[in-house]
Amino acid sequence: MTTGASASQGAAFDAAFRHPTRLTVAAFLSACDEAEFATVRDYCQVSDSVLSKAASALEAAGYLGIRKGAAGKRFRAWLCLTDDGRDALARHLEALQALASAARDAGAARAESEPSRSAAQPNA
Template identity: 75%
Template sequence: MTPGEPPTESPALDATFRHPTRLTVAAFLSACDEAEFGTVRDYCQVSDSVLSKAASALEAVGYLDVRKGAVGSRFRTWLSLTPTGHEALARHLAALQDIASAARSAGARARREAAPPASPSPGV
């Protein structure tokens, strides 16, 4: 990569997390053992259908466990991030941080290079 050229996509980015709801679900679940479907839905501010699709996609790649059961006479669904999901999320977030850091460094370098040269002080 040459200076000023945008970076190519890092292979560490996980395509599964490109969908914002999937990333939000994984991030939320990374901080708890498991959460009830409705709690995750409410946090993500999505419909049951959107969360169900996101959960299915995460489950299909092994990042999410889905547990169903009854509480009294009501059926409930609980979601939890798998160890593989925790690792994938950590790698994805680290890759995003690397991209952001590299962009900030490149921007600072470009700003320094674009700055006019300092003029000599009068009387020197």
């Protein structure tokens, strides 16, 4: 995707959040200390394998911690966003917001400089 210079200046898009599942996992975990794997999976509406792959990618980036253990007789895993992950997510979301704001501003400026289509063409 190509963006204008004003939209990309200072942008801190993070490739770790390019995949929607990874972004959703990070956003969900940003609101809690940790969450059980199954809770995150259910929220994201993905399979175990898709969440496992997303969690592994975020863990490799240093953005996610995975704690494993037993709860009763069942094996469980808990996921948490690291401090680096929280910072990276905040920067990524700021970059997305800057991109959206720049696009809205550009659209508004263009609309002001062009005659309105609805004024030029009567309703059919």
